[in-house]
Amino acid sequence: MPTISRRSFLVAGGAAGISACASRGTRRDVAPLDIPNETRADAPLFFNAEERRFVSAACARLIPEDELGPGAVQAGVPNFIDRQLAGPYGQARTWYMQGPWRKGSEQQGYQLKFAPAELYRLAIRNLDAYCRRQFHAAFADMSNSDQDAVLTALEKDSIELVDVPGKTFFTMLLQNTTEGFLSDPMYGGNRDFAGWKLIGFPGARYNYVEEIEQYGMSYPLPPVGLLGRRGGRTRKI
Amino acid sequence: MATKLAAVDAVIVGFGWTGAIIAQELTDAGLNVLALERGAFRDTIPDFAPTHIQDELRYAVRKATFEEPERQTLTFRNNSGETALPMRQLGSFMPGVGVGGGGVHWNGQNWRFLPTDFKVRSHNQQRYGKKFLAPDMTMQDWPLSYDDLEPHYDRWEYLCGISGKAGNLGGVIQDGGNPFEGPRRREFPNPPLKRSAASLKFDEAARSLGLHPFPCPAANTSRPYKNPLGIQMGQCTYCGFCEWFGCGNYSKASPQTTILPVLLRKDSFRCKTDANVIRVNLDSSGKRATGVTYVDAQGVELEQPADLVVLCAYAHHNVHLLLLSGIGAPYDPTTGRGVIGKNYSYQMSAYIDVFFDEIVNPFMGAGALGQVVDDFNGDNFDHGPHGFIGGAYLSMWTTGGRPILQHYLPDGTPAWGSQWKRAMHENYLRASGMQIHGSVMSYRQNYLDLDPTYRDIYGSPLLRMTFDFQPNEHAMMKFTSQRAIEIAKAVKGVRGLHKRAREGHYGIVEYQTTHNTGGAILGENPRDSALNRYLQSWDVPNLFVMGTSAYPQNAGYNPMGTVGALTYWAAAAMRSRYLKNPGPLA
Ligand SMILES: Cc1cc2nc3c(=O)[nH]c(=O)nc-3n(C[C@H](O)[C@H](O)[C@H](O)COP(=O)(O)OP(=O)(O)OC[C@H]3O[C@@H](n4cnc5c(N)ncnc54)[C@H](O)[C@@H]3O)c2cc1C
Ligand code: SF4
Numbered sequence: 001m002p003t004i005s006r007r008s009f010l011v012a013g014g015a016a017g018i019s020a021c022a023s024r025g026t027r028r029d030v031a032p033l034d035i036p037n038e039t040r041a042d043a044p045l046f047f048n049a050e051e052r053r054f055v056s057a058a059c060a061r062l063i064p065e066d067e068l069g070p071g072a073v074q075a076g077v078p079n080f081i082d083r084q085l086a087g088p089y090g091q092a093r094t095w096y097m098q099g100p101w102r103k104g105s106e107q108q109g110y111q112l113k114f115a116p117a118e119l120y121r122l123a124i125r126n127l128d129a130y131c132r133r134q135f136h137a138a139f140a141d142m143s144n145s146d147q148d149a150v151l152t153a154l155e156k157d158s159i160e161l162v163d164v165p166g167k168t169f170f171t172m173l174l175q176n177t178t179e180g181f182l183s184d185p186m187y188g189g190n191r192d193f194a195g196w197k198l199i200g201f202p203g204a205r206y207n208y209v210e211e212i213e214q215y216g217m218s219y220p221l222p223p224v225g226l227l228g229r230r231g232g233r234t235r236k237i
Numbered sequence: 238m239a240t241k242l243a244a245v246d247a248v249i250v251g252f253g254w255t256g257a258i259i260a261q262e263l264t265d266a267g268l269n270v271l272a273l274e275r276g277a278f279r280d281t282i283p284d285f286a287p288t289h290i291q292d293e294l295r296y297a298v299r300k301a302t303f304e305e306p307e308r309q310t311l312t313f314r315n316n317s318g319e320t321a322l323p324m325r326q327l328g329s330f331m332p333g334v335g336v337g338g339g340g341v342h343w344n345g346q347n348w349r350f351l352p353t354d355f356k357v358r359s360h361n362q363q364r365y366g367k368k369f370l371a372p373d374m375t376m377q378d379w380p381l382s383y384d385d386l387e388p389h390y391d392r393w394e395y396l397c398g399i400s401g402k403a404g405n406l407g408g409v410i411q412d413g414g415n416p417f418e419g420p421r422r423r424e425f426p427n428p429p430l431k432r433s434a435a436s437l438k439f440d441e442a443a444r445s446l447g448l449h450p451f452p453c454p455a456a457n458t459s460r461p462y463k464n465p466l467g468i469q470m471g472q473c474t475y476c477g478f479c480e481w482f483g484c485g486n487y488s489k490a491s492p493q494t495t496i497l498p499v500l501l502r503k504d505s506f507r508c509k510t511d512a513n514v515i516r517v518n519l520d521s522s523g524k525r526a527t528g529v530t531y532v533d534a535q536g537v538e539l540e541q542p543a544d545l546v547v548l549c550a551y552a553h554h555n556v557h558l559l560l561l562s563g564i565g566a567p568y569d570p571t572t573g574r575g576v577i578g579k580n581y582s583y584q585m586s587a588y589i590d591v592f593f594d595e596i597v598n599p600f601m602g603a604g605a606l607g608q609v610v611d612d613f614n615g616d617n618f619d620h621g622p623h624g625f626i627g628g629a630y631l632s633m634w635t636t637g638g639r640p641i642l643q644h645y646l647p648d649g650t651p652a653w654g655s656q657w658k659r660a661m662h663e664n665y666l667r668a669s670g671m672q673i674h675g676s677v678m679s680y681r682q683n684y685l686d687l688d689p690t691y692r693d694i695y696g697s698p699l700l701r702m703t704f705d706f707q708p709n710e711h712a713m714m715k716f717t718s719q720r721a722i723e724i725a726k727a728v729k730g731v732r733g734l735h736k737r738a739r740e741g742h743y744g745i746v747e748y749q750t751t752h753n754t755g756g757a758i759l760g761e762n763p764r765d766s767a768l769n770r771y772l773q774s775w776d777v778p779n780l781f782v783m784g785t786s787a788y789p790q791n792a793g794y795n796p797m798g799t800v801g802a803l804t805y806w807a808a809a810a811m812r813s814r815y816l817k818n819p820g821p822l823a
Contacts, residue, residue: 107744
């Protein structure tokens, strides 16, 4: 299979023991890291220390802690992203990743040969180098306003990075941050239901027959996750 | 050489909605039937149980139940001047995989096409004149009518236990239903779903403008229901994890909840999962299918002989298999000749997010819970002054409030930071989405063929999609969106709107609908179509092809109601005529 070498390369970067080259014909719907990771401790599975610092700093600006409550960092989002990148998503396990590679139109969508994990690794390296040149500090060590300026420039596609398109990385980072803030806590983010409490979503409930016609009423019960009321705060093993 | 297996009477390729119906019908007719499904076996319990199905990240964001592009995808370009590139991640549409196919994770918005939708070309030409249609339009009238399909629509709706209100009973218009629909023989099997706050507000606004709102016919059961096969369904609980998820409550009509409990008990039926069909085999005359070849979970190629082959693999997969098997002449857009891949079409949809003063609890919803107006769909209004044909239904949906993908924010909200957070806090419980769900005609330049460069995991060329929205559709969308905005503005207690328009080129990135149509269309003759009116291949009479690939163009409705009816219609012809005397039915 043409994808073997690329994937073995990726596996070297992550801790996931993924064999993407299992017999063709087998769908591995549930790869090990799709499974809730609340039983794992907080130690990074994918990020190195610098990357982890970058992602935490970026998450703190994307969804800050403020008068409305916890932000992405307090909700465990950096940990969530780390798990996602170490798992099948990070390896683009379900994506079509065969060449030839060409830049397409916007309508044709993602055409980079980088899986998310690889994109993060390259982008963070590029961005920290950029920040050191422009601001004489790594992103994580910059002031909040300088960090915001860099994030805004990325969003507007006005920073050119060496290896990857900055805007593509920004979009992915923001998407993953939002996912971590708003997904079931068993994936490591949305700790103590911080995201769901902010918006008023009661979580993994399944029956609103009684309530749906009580128009204008707030739903009275607190959020619940698939693993229950605690929502899956990291259990140390 | 592939190992040759023992022959069966009929082999069904793909075991989703159409595969399940055909299997049930053909086994009832006494045939020995084998279904080959590329995905895994799944059932309500354990696969969709409420112990784990309400997982937005896994199912809706990472798309655990959908096709994996790694294994099979297609390439896409807007026009034949471009180089098509692979759809590397799912986006615009998401074909299902696994037993039940798209039936597992559809919404259940269940429609009949309008009587005039079956004669789009002749009807519009008659009413508006020949010049009204653009010269590159390649629509064709269906070779069957609404009246032909009516009994089969009825059968499908009772199978599923559709919840709705009739708008036209035998020609008599009914209060509370869709006054524009074709005549139906009887009421829906179940009353409409309970209404959401947003849908009631929409209803009031639409009425105040003199329009005719009604509840969307829903394949989410509003009360316990036993279908004609004796299978029991439960009352929908408005869980809000409906479309993109399996139902854990036996309330969403799917093969699992309406057919399989009966079908799987039959000795004359077998289904092999992890069996990916790679081609239909023909005899030396090229006019008779001898069976199919598939690849099993171990990567072994197997040949399955059968007297009858039925493709039920979903719209563009059917077309892909026809092209890979060399059945029918591939369509050539420069000459307009050939039929396989011709008239590929889609749905054009846009959204308006509506922000209310009051809480509307979007998370209490169901896949087809919504109020709709059909006043601007099909030919339900005079197109004369507007210069386009076709139309859209306008709806206010309450399908769920999954936080990651179903949060709506007012115009001008930044995408991150404290202001984003505040907007999430203030709007999540107060927002709801309106949809403009429009028709797409077929065009000479929109088609499917095989890609010259990219291949799938089995080594076959990928399907290549060449498609763009055309001026007629942009005009339709502009007009119907304006009507939708008028309704939105008439809704009481609305403090803001956010328009998500559909303008410019079609793109495959953003999810729109899994309503792909055409490519193996039915028609009057083999020159213009791949299939006859019974969905039988003109070229290979012991091959039938089910699903939306048969639509000569797309109407302004979700496709499944018509797919269900069409499948029963074809099955009836197989049972009453073909099996007695196998050969061309038209
Ligand atoms: C999220 C979503 C929401 C939708 N909502 C609605 C709605 O509200 N209303 C509506 O009318 N429609 C809706 N649809 C569309 C509807 O689900 C489809 O029209 C319907 O499922 C089509 O039935 P089918 O039998 O043609 O295909 P499917 O039900 O998809 O079944 C095809 C099967 O064939 C299998 N297959 C494909 N290729 C092969 C192969 N080579 N070998 C073996 N097996 C193969 C697939 O794995 C699949 O199981 C929705 C679709 C999606 C994805
Ligand atoms: S909304 Fe109703 S039909 Fe849909 S999944 Fe939930 S219970 Fe099932």
